Amino acid sequence: MSQSFDIAVIGATGTVGETIVQILEERDFPVGELHLLASAESAGSSxxxxxxxxxxxEVDAFDFSRVRLAFFAAGPAVSLSFAPRALQAGCSVVDLSGAFPADQAPQVVPEINAARLAGLSGACLVASPSPSATALALVLAPLQDLLDIQRVDVTACLAVSTVGREGVSELARQTAELLNVRPLEPRFFDRQVAFNVLAQVGTPDADGHVALEKRLILELRQLLGLPLLKVAASCVQVPVFFGDSFSVSLQGARDVDLQAINERLEAAAGIELVEAGDYPTPVGDAVGQDVVYVGRVRGSMDDPKQLGLWLVSDNARKGAALNAVQLGELLIKDHV
Structure with missing residues (x-):
């Protein structure tokens, strides 16, 4: 493509923002001028x-009419404050925060529902789902017609980078303190996360559910086009810097045909199926990769309509930054 586009990345100093910049370069995205924006505290770095x-x-004073496309990789408050300003200036937005409802910002994973972009015109707002929803939807979408999925039960083991650079720094600091036999003082997390597993990621609501769980359920239903799908999700914090893992149980309306399921997963875009008897791990397989790894594909011992899966994915790269850049590629092709 000979035409180039001026681009902005908001939240450029965060783990996802920096990964977006890296992937823009790797994929030779047709960037004219790149504008990196962040809060006043992060401004001045490079x-x-x-x-x-x-x-x-600083994002506060930026004139969005200078760019055609903006990636919002900061939190919901930043997106709610500045994405409308960008749209009014004629700049299309890919938002990763989950701040906007689906009727304002369609949730899109290019491998499974890129057709949702077809009806957009002018400066548009598109949502890149949470890394957890992206990984799960990529694997579940190819299986829907084989199983007629009725229920999804998932335990999401999330890396500390899910909560940002502060989570990465806190795990590193706690690990160093423990290995050097120094007293441990939790700062970012409310308790020890190094060599430990925390039963929740964030603060639960009155019913005991955290925001990441509710977002995962909502986005998964939207991506699969199954608004009434029953989903039970538990997000736990594990002492891994990058790379999420998911233990998934699917309840279908049809008997499980493992050969057909494996063939479908083998052929699906964005997925790497690990052979039977082996299994993937986030650190050994997923980190730095552009696919979701699937292993431990198995039927239930007592229910012919139940399927078990194990998934791993690089949350910052595959689940967030790459999906956002792929959306940007689609937008500049047909909409920007």
Whole structure:
């Protein structure tokens, strides 16, 4: 493509924002001028791009009419404040925060529902789902017609990078303190996370559910086009820097045909099926990769309509940044 586009990345100093910049370079995205934006606290730092260090500036004063496309990789508050301003300036937005309802920002994973972009025109707002919903939808979508999925039970073992750079720094600090036999003082997390597993990620509501669980359920239903799908989700914090893992149980209306399921997973885009008897891990397989790994594909011992799966995915790369950049590629092709 000979045409280039001026691009903005908001939240450029975060783990996902930096990964977006990296993937823009790797995929030779047709970037004209790249504008890296963040809060006042992060402004002034720089991020490498195409052999140069690009300085990060404050988002507050940025004129979005200078760019055609913006990736919002900061939190919901930032997206709610600045994405409308970008749209009014004629700039299309890919939002990763989950701040907007589906009727304002369709949830899209290009491998499974890119057709949702067809009806968009002008400066548009598109949502890149949470890393958990992206990984699960990629694997469940190819199986829907084989199983007629009725219920999904998932335990999501989330890396500390899910909660940002602070989570990564906290795990590193706690690990160093424990290995050096120093007293441990939790700061970012409310208790020890190093060499431990925390039963929740975030603060639960009155019913005991955390925001990540509710977002996962809502987005998975939207991505699969199954608004009444029964989903039970538990998000736990594990002492892994990058890479999420998911233990999944699917209840279908049809008997499980393992050969057909394995063939479908083998052929699906964005998925790497691990051979029977082996299994993938986040650190050994998923980190730095552009696919979701699937292993331990098995039927139930007492229910012919139940299927078990094990998934791993790089949350910052495959689940967030790559999906967002793929959406950007589709937008500049047909909509920007």
């Amino acid at each position: 991020v490498p791009f195409r052999g140069k260090n690009v300085r990060v500036r």
